[in-house]
Amino acid sequence: MPNTWRIAGLSGLALAGMVALGVAGCASPPADTATASSANACINPTQIRKQEIVSDQEIRFVMDNGDVWMNTLKRECHGLKFEGGFTWTVRGTTVCANEQIITVLNAGNTCTLGEFSRAAAAG
Template identity: 35%
Template sequence: MRALVLGTIAALLATGAASAKKPEIPVGTPDGEAVSCIPLNQIRNTRVRSDKVIDFYMTGNRVYRNELPYECSSLGFEERFLYKTSLSQLCSTDTITVLHTPPAVQGPTCGLGKFQPIKLEKR
């Protein structure tokens, strides 16, 4: 009985370690020159890949990868952020703020990098 319990605990720990492993960032091949700004009205959705990488999915199946100049603490864990801009574009001079849950409390504010158009590797 003791061996069964220890085996079960070991299996649970292994499962926890596997699920705690950070997902890999999909390979993105550059597809043109990096730009400083992207139009807000063309952003369909975003995918936070890590504390430093966000993919912006645009209309027309275009994807821009933004690699932040510095890691933004808890961005990869929360996978939620907000931005404020008075322009019709989101630019590398803008910042994002991580949203913690629950409740939606604002976390660190971090600067964006340039927006690199990419083609994502098909899986």
């Protein structure tokens, strides 16, 4: 059964208990998230502490373990920064690069997540 989550808030909505983000390879997540390659990276949405919409093409995910992952969408997603949030329907237990579609709140535009890359801690 798919799970649909509403992700909102420019400062990063606390999603404890709902989203936790551990980056891992899509096939089988390694125990050490640092070993994951960004080319095939997946995140566990139950481990996301917060997300920050940086621009219409970039979303920063801060994980419960302190890791920070940047996702650069495949193309600019008009209205994402302005609207400040998105929804997604997760099938399974992970959200993988180049596979997950998001829908911009209020605007209704759909966009595809791109590659994940390790980012500096948000400060």
